[in-house]
Amino acid sequence: ILLKLKEMFNSKFGSIPKFYVRAPGRVNIIGEHIDYCGYSVLPMAVEQDMLIAVEPVKTHTLQLANTNPLYPDFSTNANNIQIDKTKPLWHNYFLCGFKGIQEHFGLSNLAGMNCLVDGNIPPSSGLSSSSALVCCAGLVTLTVLGMNLSKVELAEICAKSERYIGTEGGGMDQSISFLAEEGTAKLIEFSPLRATDVKLPSGAVFVIANSCVEMNKAATSHFNIRVMECRLAAKLLAKYKSLQWDKVLRLEEVQAKLGVSLEEMLLVTEDALHSEPYSPEEICTCLGISLEEFRTQILSPNTQDVLIFKLYQRAKHVFSEAARVLQFKKICEEAPDNMVQLLGELMNQSHTSCRDMYECSCPELDQLVDICRKFGAQGSRLTGAGWGGCTVSIVPADKLPSFLANVHESYYQRSGRSLAPEKQSLFATKPGGGALVFLEA
Numbered sequence: 001i002l003l004k005l006k007e008m009f010n011s012k013f014g015s016i017p018k019f020y021v022r023a024p025g026r027v028n029i030i031g032e033h034i035d036y037c038g039y040s041v042l043p044m045a046v047e048q049d050m051l052i053a054v055e056p057v058k059t060h061t062l063q064l065a066n067t068n069p070l071y072p073d074f075s076t077n078a079n080n081i082q083i084d085k086t087k088p089l090w091h092n093y094f095l096c097g098f099k100g101i102q103e104h105f106g107l108s109n110l111a112g113m114n115c116l117v118d119g120n121i122p123p124s125s126g127l128s129s130s131s132a133l134v135c136c137a138g139l140v141t142l143t144v145l146g147m148n149l150s151k152v153e154l155a156e157i158c159a160k161s162e163r164y165i166g167t168e169g170g171g172m173d174q175s176i177s178f179l180a181e182e183g184t185a186k187l188i189e190f191s192p193l194r195a196t197d198v199k200l201p202s203g204a205v206f207v208i209a210n211s212c213v214e215m216n217k218a219a220t221s222h223f224n225i226r227v228m229e230c231r232l233a234a235k236l237l238a239k240y241k242s243l244q245w246d247k248v249l250r251l252e253e254v255q256a257k258l259g260v261s262l263e264e265m266l267l268v269t270e271d272a273l274h275s276e277p278y279s280p281e282e283i284c285t286c287l288g289i290s291l292e293e294f295r296t297q298i299l300s301p302n303t304q305d306v307l308i309f310k311l312y313q314r315a316k317h318v319f320s321e322a323a324r325v326l327q328f329k330k331i332c333e334e335a336p337d338n339m340v341q342l343l344g345e346l347m348n349q350s351h352t353s354c355r356d357m358y359e360c361s362c363p364e365l366d367q368l369v370d371i372c373r374k375f376g377a378q379g380s381r382l383t384g385a386g387w388g389g390c391t392v393s394i395v396p397a398d399k400l401p402s403f404l405a406n407v408h409e410s411y412y413q414r415s416g417r418s419l420a421p422e423k424q425s426l427f428a429t430k431p432g433g434g435a436l437v438f439l440e441a
Helices: 002-013 090-104 129-145 151-165 172-179 222-240 251-258 262-272 280-287 291-298 311-334 339-356 363-374 397-413
Strands: 019-030 042-056 061-066 074-077 113-119 185-189 194-198 204-210 379-383 390-396 426-429 436-439
Touching: 002 042, 002 061, 002 113, 019 129, 019 172, 019 204, 019 311, 019 339, 019 379, 019 390, 042 129, 042 172, 042 311, 042 426, 061 090, 090 113, 090 129, 090 151, 113 129, 129 151, 129 172, 151 172, 172 185, 172 194, 194 311, 204 363, 204 397, 222 251, 222 262, 222 280, 222 291, 222 311, 251 262, 251 311, 262 311, 280 291, 311 339, 339 363, 339 379, 339 390, 363 379, 363 390, 363 397, 390 397, 397 426
Parallel strands: 061 113
Antiparallel strands: 019 042, 019 436, 042 113, 042 185, 061 074, 185 194, 204 390, 204 426, 379 390
């Protein structure tokens, strides 16, 4: 792969790369939409990755090219990085990582570089192709500068810098891209960021199936509306419990301040919030603020026009999903005889909650999950932001060949979706390693 990339780089730029950087995509096994609420998640890196060939140059020009002709070339001055939030174009993700490192070190007068980007993570599939590109670009920039940072620092910088594109994510994708290790999934915890190995069952395989419905987080408002609904739910719960609500941003902060369990937070949610959607006016009444204050001090620019907020449903999902992550890790540690069945049940409960309480599924994902369960998956759920993208299923190893054949026929062939490259649509995966730099020998 590197040799092929080197040849393409040479024909593009007329020179040889000095080094290469790879950063993997990921599949989140359980713990959906809770990282930005402050809760732990349980992802693993996949083998698919972003790969960038790099040559530092003496000029101040940053030249980006992509091996995929769908993504046009881009060049800009390295000291005048502009990221257009209105258009999530591919090169803007590179610029996020570049700018994140530049700002972290407070650098000006940066030299340029020639970069050729290659990747085999299917785009808009919920496998973090965009975050892998941000992480890859961050590591490229760090390497060109000859600076050093820990993996944790890199992950935190890249998580923050992806927000330049308007996605208010929580940091899982960048963390696993840097902290992943081959052969193990990771429990990723936040504030402070840390990763713990989680040994997955040996008798089962995790299979990714792409619904072939694309979902771009930065191009749609669904994702940021959910982030805001969780923030508002946290504020209302804090107010209900007489905490200083104006400082609260995440649901986990409310739990930490109250010092109670997740199960108790579910009970508090039942008492404090109603299941009917909230209007902006009702939220203002609850918090004792004006609509003007609500819009300018609490809502983000891209949630200004939202008229209803489902706070009860979102909080219920987050607290129950956070508990499922901890149960999943506990089962992996204790390894009972029926662990594959137990883990599958948690994954199924997660999908139900994502579909009904968080409303981040879609008909195709629900259909694909049903097909996967029908053909031998012990558990199946959407993974990534949802509204399209992929499912992840836990499948007993002995059932894998028949599972793949049946799912292929039922979902891909019957619907004409098999036009998508086979390897990218349905594949078994094992936990891969994290981001790396390869030097040209």
